[in-house]
Amino acid sequence: MPHDSNIALAMLLVFGGAKLLAEIFERLKMPGIVGEILAGMLLGPSVLNWVKWDGTLSALAELGVMFLLFRVGLEVKASELMRVGKTAVGVAMLGVIVPFVLGWGILRLWNENNVTACFVGSAMVATSVGITAQVLAAKGLLQSTSAKIILAAAVIDDILGLLVLAIVSSVAKGDVNVAGLVTTAVLAVGFTLLIARWGTSAMGRLMPRIEATLMSGEVQFNVAMVLLFALALGAGYAGVAAIVGAFLAGMAIAESVDHRVHDLAHGVTELLVPFFLAGIGIQLDWKTLTDPSTLVLAFVILFAAVLSKFLGCGLGAWSLGKRTAMQVGVGMIPRGEVGMVVAQIGMSMGVIPPHVYGVVVFMAIATTVVAPLLLTWAFRGEVCEAPVERFQLG
Secondary structure, three states, X not given: OOHHHHHHHHHHXXXXXHHHHHHHHHHOOOOHHHHHHHHHHHHOXXXXXXXXXXXXXXXXXXXXXXXXXXXXXXXXXHHHHHHOHHHHHHHHHHHHHHHHXXXXXXXXXXXXXXXXXXXXXXXXXXXXXXXHHHHHHHOOOOOOHHHHHHHHHHHHHHHHHHHHHHHHHHHHHOOOOHXXXXXXXXXXXXXXXXXHHHXXXXXXXXXXXXXXXXOOOOHHHHHHHHHHHHHHHHHHHHOOOHHHHHHHHHHHXXXXXXXXXXXXXXXXXXXXXXXXXXXXXXXXXXXXXXXXXXXXXXXXXXXHHHHHHHHHHHHHOHHHXXXXXXXXXXXXXXXXXXXXXXXXXXXXXXXXXXXXXXXXXXXXXXXHHHHHHHHHHHOOOOOOOOOOOOOOOO
């Protein structure tokens, strides 16, 4: 087949398969995104082996999660997140310390070396907020207190997780650069606070002037896209994930654009997010877990990954009541692509053996699959605070 036909076939299989299974799961009263992830497992090397993970699908998946977080940012006000900042800091810190210590301890008990154990602990620190944000958005719960704490804590978690990974990577190389770590921390925190604190007011002043000057096409949407990619790029240079920049872009422009921008962003998100979700499933390869000892370790790590975030993050929100603490704890469980990236870094450095890499990938994918089910249970009976348009991505 010509190359462009191969791309079209892969996109047809991934998008069509993801939407088909999402529809089936929705009819079974289960979260549709679980079906989309399972579609990737079926299409990937674990079962049918019809689709291989390549640069094209990876790019589509990266764009998908960026647009997802941008779309979520459009529904959230920066001032509201700042109000839960103190609680979010506690949630994020405990959500880093407890999983890291538990992951490190389990690998040491499994007779793995200290560096390998630290990398597994780092992978368990990560939080893939895209999964949680999608479930909450679909249920119209982004304005709930729990959702705001989860979103704010996830941004802080990303910064803390980055620092943990930087320290562990430096130890693995045998060269801990304290000055570099401090610089990275200052840049990451400064960039995030700058956009969160003043981004909305700045865009509120700039948008009317831009609209009065430009005439071509969808001016507001075009400006929104430029801001999205600029802040995603800036986030990378500042040392945080591009999706944090995308979320901050949506939040900064939320009060300056009309509903047309929401509709256009929703359309792009609806197209791209299935590649992000199915991609998580495609990257799972069960062949790495054929050894009984490795399989046992995989389930032990999975249990620890779920329990550590549930208890650690839940404890950080305990002052707001048991129900809110439970919801926050569950919302921080999915590791998704962030956990897999940590494993890939360790693999490339030669400090994570193949069987441990398989364990981490399994943990990242399994927590992503169970999180929507647990979120549906944790938020059962709740409704959105005000009537909003249905936000369905899966």
